[in-house]
Amino acid sequence: MLxxxxxxxxxASFVMPLQAAKxxxxxxxQVGRYATGVFxxxxxxxxxxxxxxxxxxxxxxxxxxxxxxxxxxxxxPSPWGxxxxxxxxxxxxxxEMGEVGGVNGVAVSKNGLVGVAVENDDKQAPxxxxxxxVDGTYLNHVQAGSLPDAITFTPNSSFALTSNEGxxxxxxxxxxxxxxxxxxxxxxxxxATAAHADFTAFNTxxxxxxxxxxxxxxxxxxxxxxxxxxxxxxATSHDSRTAWVTLQENNGLAVVDIRSATxxxxxxxxxxxxxxxxxxxxxxxRDDAINIQPWPVLGTYxxxxxxxxxxxxxxxxxxxxxxxxxxxxxxxxxxxNPIDCLPxxxxxxxxxxxxxxxxxxxxxxxxxxxxxxxxxxxxxxxxRIKMLNTEGNLDDDNEYxxxxxxxxxxxxxxxxxxxxxxxxxxxxxxxTAAALxxxxxxxxxxxxxxxxxxxxxxxxxxxxxxxxxxxxxxPEGVVVGKxxxxxxxxxxxxxxxxxxxxxxTQPESTRYVxxxxxxxxxxxxxxxxxAGDLGPEGLVFIKADDSPTGxxxxxxxxxxxxxxxxxxxxxx
Numbered sequence: 001m002l003x004x005x006x007x008x009x010x011x012a013s014f015v016m017p018l019q020a021a022k023x024x025x026x027x028x029x030q031v032g033r034y035a036t037g038v039f040x041x042x043x044x045x046x047x048x049x050x051x052x053x054x055x056x057x058x059x060x061x062x063x064x065x066x067x068x069x070x071x072x073x074x075x076x077p078s079p080w081g082x083x084x085x086x087x088x089x090x091x092x093x094x095x096e097m098g099e100v101g102g103v104n105g106v107a108v109s110k111n112g113l114v115g116v117a118v119e120n121d122d123k124q125a126p127x128x129x130x131x132x133x134v135d136g137t138y139l140n141h142v143q144a145g146s147l148p149d150a151i152t153f154t155p156n157s158s159f160a161l162t163s164n165e166g167x168x169x170x171x172x173x174x175x176x177x178x179x180x181x182x183x184x185x186x187x188x189x190x191x192a193t194a195a196h197a198d199f200t201a202f203n204t205x206x207x208x209x210x211x212x213x214x215x216x217x218x219x220x221x222x223x224x225x226x227x228x229x230x231x232x233x234x235a236t237s238h239d240s241r242t243a244w245v246t247l248q249e250n251n252g253l254a255v256v257d258i259r260s261a262t263x264x265x266x267x268x269x270x271x272x273x274x275x276x277x278x279x280x281x282x283x284x285x286r287d288d289a290i291n292i293q294p295w296p297v298l299g300t301y302x303x304x305x306x307x308x309x310x311x312x313x314x315x316x317x318x319x320x321x322x323x324x325x326x327x328x329x330x331x332x333x334x335x336x337n338p339i340d341c342l343p344x345x346x347x348x349x350x351x352x353x354x355x356x357x358x359x360x361x362x363x364x365x366x367x368x369x370x371x372x373x374x375x376x377x378x379x380x381x382x383x384r385i386k387m388l389n390t391e392g393n394l395d396d397d398n399e400y401x402x403x404x405x406x407x408x409x410x411x412x413x414x415x416x417x418x419x420x421x422x423x424x425x426x427x428x429x430x431x432t433a434a435a436l437x438x439x440x441x442x443x444x445x446x447x448x449x450x451x452x453x454x455x456x457x458x459x460x461x462x463x464x465x466x467x468x469x470x471x472x473x474x475p476e477g478v479v480v481g482k483x484x485x486x487x488x489x490x491x492x493x494x495x496x497x498x499x500x501x502x503x504x505t506q507p508e509s510t511r512y513v514x515x516x517x518x519x520x521x522x523x524x525x526x527x528x529x530x531a532g533d534l535g536p537e538g539l540v541f542i543k544a545d546d547s548p549t550g551x552x553x554x555x556x557x558x559x560x561x562x563x564x565x566x567x568x569x570x571x572x
Contacts, residue, residue, distance in 0.1 A: 025513060025572055026483055026572070027570050028516045028569060029567060030566070032073075032566035033564070033566065034565075035529060036062070036067075040459055041062035041562065043060050043063070044059075044060065044557040045058070046059040046106050047556070047557040048114070049540050051542070055134060056555060057069075057114055061104075063082075064084075064100075065082045066085070066103060066114070068081040072548050083136045085116060088118065088130060099121050100118060100121065101122075101123065103119075104147075104150070105162070109157040109185075110153070110156075113157065114134060116130045117148040117149060117162050118141075120146075123167060124166075124174045124175075124176050126144060127143075131189050139190065142181070145176070145177070146178075148162040148181065149231070149232060149233070150232065155239075158186050158240060159182055161182055161243055163231035163232055165230045168227075168328060169328075171328070171330060175227045178228075179199070180231055180254065180256055180261075181194055182194065182196070197261045199254070202225050203224045203225050203226055209252065211270035212266060212269075213249075214228040215326075216228045216355075229250055230247060230250065233304060235306045237315060238315065241258055242256065243255075244416065246303045246306045247266075249324055249326055251268065251270075254267075255416075267418035271301075272321075272423060273299075274294060275294045275297075280294050280429075281295060281429060281472060283295050283381070283382050283384070283385040284385065285465045285468045285469040286469075287379070288448065288465075289448055290452060292429050299404075300405065300406060301408045302322060303322065304319075307489070311487055311505055311506070316416075316421070318478050318480055318504065319411065319412050320411055320476055322407050322476045323408070325356070325406055327356040327358060329351050329352045330351070331350060332351070341354065356389070357389055358406075360386060360387070360469075361376075361377055361384070361387055362377045362379065362383030366399060366400050367401045368399075384468075385405060387400075387403050388404040388406065391404035407471040409426070409428055409472040409473060409475070411489060411491055411502065412424070413510060422504075422508060422509075427500075428491075428493065429455070432454060432498070432515070433454045436517070452464055454496070455472055458494060458534045459534065461523060467495045471495070473493040476492055476536070476537055477492035477536060478492070478539070479540060481541030481543060483571055484571050486503060487503070487504050488503055488513065490554055492537060492539055494535055494536060494559075495535075496517070496519075497533060498517025498536070499515070499517075499536065500512070518532045518565070519534060533556070533558040539554065539556050542555065552568070552569040
């Protein structure tokens, strides 16, 4: 059997994080928190900050608004106002009542312009980039692509960009093209114009760049490559000329020339070998143990957020390698007979699955020449882990020669050409295992599930090991800030919660620094206020010069708990 004993786990798995924790140059201290009281409805997602007014702008998807918070007293953030994006329906005769959908992204330019990414109520139709002043007064809007997800300004405030994800409908019969909208603000926001950087020039490619994936296009299903590419988050260069956009489901990046609004290149990110030393993972939620070890699987990076920074005269990109699957379908009770469902046609809730790229290892046939040990597919080993059913069948037979998983449970640092210079390996699972496990409890003879909150989900306590078969701690948000001459990456772990800090001053020698999690796992009902923060998503770093207290701050929007939390970044 491949399962480790608990005794071996206690000796082997916790060595690395305890050593790493000896080095700390910054620490995070919670100083303030604002709670909406809305649970698991996206009431606090993406955050942005205006230093001139000390105001936070927080996406509240539950209310389809941008909440404005006063941060002049970080210990007591308070509501100041609201941006209601339905104002677009009254300001534009071409937009019908009810046509404006949810808000997905917010950003603030250095000259105090607030940009908001707004989707159409029909998610496959074009959305908008809308602009407001810091008081929430409407200024202008332009049409974006389908499902604008993130919005950002260039450092010089001359351009705003939205990443238009272009997701298909539930039936996978309509699939808009992904794109990046480039809004030219050089003549002022009232004279803003929009151009769309699309991917149509790549439709004639014979094959994808190495390390990318586009399964619907690859299977000759009638969908173009432009339809299969889904932009997610955006980072811009210091000179405001280049943008790098994550194509999460495609495991790649798009390189955009901002001034010409052109996608100039596609970059594949490749795979992470989890058999290599330091790249282990916990693969099962049915083994009643923390079992971080090498496994014969390849992690697909699939980054969500991305951040660019310059150190020692060079530009680097930091990605949070969350992973994301595709599953589309519909409720049979509402939409008739399941004539197009994949076997077994419906799940227990009567949901018809039209398309999925997900399978469990135990449910597929592995090539026995590559995987001779049949116990590998047992639940306590690799049987439960979710794999990409579109990857790894190298000879087009009915057997998989490779096992490809979603995400990499890490952050990575890349050169702009896609060369990876650092990956955090299994640090996130190792650190959270150590931080969230009561070793005294284990040593007293208690079962590990009663002594640990490792790989818990974000909407339920007492959920030990729940996410091990999926994407582990699931790093989603990342931001880089400079403190006393050193650069630090702050990473939000969407599932287990908390913020992890890395020193990225020397990218090739990046090191773990700190981990803080204010979640109270002992609270029975996670909807209670004292359960703490759940589901960190958006992060913004406020440098000392821009902070109302003169101390650097980190602000985190927590999607599940609907809370916005302020940390001081303290240097030792």
